[in-house]
Amino acid sequence: MKVSVSTKRPILSPCGLKDIEYQVDTYVGCEHYCYYCYALPQAETDWSEEILIHKDIVDQLSLELDKIPPQTIYMGYHTDPYQPCEAEYRQTRKVLELFLKKGFSASILTKSDLVVRDIDILKEMNDAAVSVSVAFNDNKTRRLFEANTMDTEKRIEALHKLKESGVRTGALLCPIIPYITDAIQLIDMLETYAGVVWIYGLSINDRSCQNWLNIQRILNSQSPNLIEQIEPVIFSKDHSYWAELRESLEMLKKNRKLNLNIHI
Numbered sequence: 001m002k003v004s005v006s007t008k009r010p011i012l013s014p015c016g017l018k019d020i021e022y023q024v025d026t027y028v029g030c031e032h033y034c035y036y037c038y039a040l041p042q043a044e045t046d047w048s049e050e051i052l053i054h055k056d057i058v059d060q061l062s063l064e065l066d067k068i069p070p071q072t073i074y075m076g077y078h079t080d081p082y083q084p085c086e087a088e089y090r091q092t093r094k095v096l097e098l099f100l101k102k103g104f105s106a107s108i109l110t111k112s113d114l115v116v117r118d119i120d121i122l123k124e125m126n127d128a129a130v131s132v133s134v135a136f137n138d139n140k141t142r143r144l145f146e147a148n149t150m151d152t153e154k155r156i157e158a159l160h161k162l163k164e165s166g167v168r169t170g171a172l173l174c175p176i177i178p179y180i181t182d183a184i185q186l187i188d189m190l191e192t193y194a195g196v197v198w199i200y201g202l203s204i205n206d207r208s209c210q211n212w213l214n215i216q217r218i219l220n221s222q223s224p225n226l227i228e229q230i231e232p233v234i235f236s237k238d239h240s241y242w243a244e245l246r247e248s249l250e251m252l253k254k255n256r257k258l259n260l261n262i263h264i
């Protein structure tokens, strides 16, 4: 993987999430290269070959943080802060050290268990939170859709360790790919370790988007009939598939008293 320096740009940026005002992406691009990724259409490089890092991330971000009061900053919106090159480049760890020094906290979303490395910093923060994102029940299917991520079980084991060390945990069940993702079974795997689970379906704007072309290519090579089944569901929020799944999830939430945030 080629890692190059990006053009200079603000590191702290507005965050679209409720209750969190700012986010930091420690990398530009994402080595995990999930073929359904909603950020793919805006990719600056081919993520299978090159990603970018900020030059002097600590010095620049330190100046930007001086302009706002201490608060929780989101990490993991456009790129994964624990993608494989983080093991060497430690951009995310440097940012967490800076947050801690300046009295900020972090809310992190990742598909990697490398986050466990930084438990020592996270548990010192004021109410840091880590969520893992999962979408596939078996790792053979996961490898088809997410080129460079790690096993679902390893992500859940990371949640276990985080929870044990007192860090607030959650899970993002996303994207639910119709007829492929078994959401109920994934919740069975997650419920012990995730304090909250957010659930979202696959989001694709239109049929010309790179992520839809990628999914078509994968399904064509594996199970062409599945495309005919999946396509109308993905492009219709009103499809009965979503209504039935929503009903099952609502029932599960009620019966097991789970903290599920259902957005399908």
Ligand code: SF4
Pocket: 030, 031, 032, 033, 034, 036, 037, 038, 039, 077, 078, 079, 080, 111
């Ligand atoms: S880990 Fe997230 S940001 Fe990275 S490619 Fe996958 S979906 Fe996109």
